[in-house]
Amino acid sequence: MNKKLLYPLIVLVLGIGLAVLIALNPPRTVPEAYEPLVATVRVIKAEPKAEYLTVTSQGTVEPRSQSELIPEVSGRAVWISPALVGGGSFKQDDVLLRIDDADYRSALVRSEAALKRAEVEFDFAQDELKRTQSLRDKNLASQQQLDNARRASWVAEANLSESRAALDQAARDLARTKLTAPFDGLVRNEQVDLGQFVTRGQSIGTIYATDYMEVRLPIAADQLAYLGLPPSTRGQIPKAMRPPVTVAADFGNTRLLWEGELIRGEAEFDARSRMLYGVARLRTDSSDEGGLPLPVGMFVQAEIRGRKVDNIIRLPRSAMRDNNQVMVIDADDRLHFRRVSILRLEHDDMLIDGGLAAGELVCVSPLQTVVEGMRVKPVIEEDRTP
Structure with missing residues (x-):
């Protein structure tokens, strides 16, 4: 056989044999190791503390305290304090209004004069009673004269008491022509003008402490x-x-x-x-x-x-699941449901008073799918003390 034809034929036979050998003994594929995905979750470490509710x-x-400014005497307003306006400020005992006091001064003088007359009449009646009693003891005055002297003494004493009361009243009325502040405060409103005649019991403004x-x-x-x-x-x-x-x-x-x-x-x-x-x-x-x-x-x-x-654990409300449960991460980074006792729900937080131990990690991430015992990667949040 021609050598030129022999060599290609040998190569062809060897190629076919090698192909058949590979087909009969294909290479085995070694499967790669598979690691399941682990969710990263935010966690808070349970730290019991004392809380004020x-x-x-x-x-x-x-x-x-709020009061109406009401004069206790009548008369014409002759002076008004600059503070007696809406928003005006004053101190206790400041004079806010003065009423014309001429008539009240005259009344005081008349009361003083009336008191002096009453005192003189009382002294005279007392002396007369003593003189009549002495005469009666000597049978130089009748019982009727003694009784009359006693009645005169009683009347004089009553007139003296009445005059003293009238003088006190006149002095009070004169003092009341000055309307003073009962406390430190502000004026809410005023209803009086200079020269206006104000009457007893009429409100002229409102003040408050x-x-x-x-x-x-x-x-x-x-x-x-x-x-x-x-x-x-x-x-x-x-x-x-x-x-x-x-x-x-x-x-x-x-x-x-x-x-x-x-x-x-x-x-x-x-x-x-x-x-x-x-x-x-x-x-x-x-x-x-x-x-x-x-x-x-x-x-x-x-x-x-x-x-x-005491011993309250504060958690965000995002940590709460159904049925008063939270998700706790164990030492193997596995997630477990835990029922807790909730003392109180606040706007953003909840206060836990039972069911958690100090140092436990609580998941606060809003996971959509949760399986009991699933492995997670916890990331501790920073301190969130309110």
Whole structure:
């Protein structure tokens, strides 16, 4: 056979044989190791702490004391204080209004003169009674004369008492021509002009005290327990039991705070809202901005600090699952459901008083699919103490 044909034929036979060998013994593929995906979750370490339970409320600022300015004598207004205008400021015992006192001075002089006459008449009647009694003892005066002298003495004594009372009244009326402030405060409104004739009992304005302000705060019945107050709370709260109150108001972009305390509860629950109204008293100079006054009529938010509770774990509400359960991560990074005791739900948080131990990791990520015992990768959140 021609060598030129032999070599290609050998190569072809070897190629076919190699192909058949590979087909009969294919290479085995070694499968790669598979690792399941592990979800990364945010967790919070359970840290029991003492917590003050708080109750939020709101209300309108009102003055502690408000009075009508009412003169006790009649007359023409001859002087009005510059402070007696809406918003005017005054101190206790400042004179706010003067009434023409000419007639009252005259009345005082007449009363003084009447008293002197009464004193003279009383002294004369007393001397006459003594003289008549002496004559009667000597049988130089009749019993009738003695009785008349006694009656004259009694009448003179009564006239003296009446004259003294009249003088006191005249002095008081003269003093009342000056209308003075009963406390430090502000003027809400005024209703008098210079030269106007004012009558006794006529209101000429309204003033209010500025040492304290009050806010009526609606409180639900179940919230009273958080404050450590019984549902039967009415009237003045004992000093030692008064919960501290912080009220807040916004001035533009600035939030200001004032401090006070809950001093009393009103007599009955509101029939419509089922709320009990508590009254907080606040010092007007207790703001955190150097004693900025608390304006009357302002709507404020209030936080009432209640009783202190130990061993409370604060968690965000995002940690709560159905049936009061949370998800706890064990030492092997596996997730488990745990039922807990919830003391209270707040706006963003919940307070846990049972079911968790200190140091346990609680998942706060909103997982869509959760399987008991599934492995996760926990990432501890930073401290979120409120």
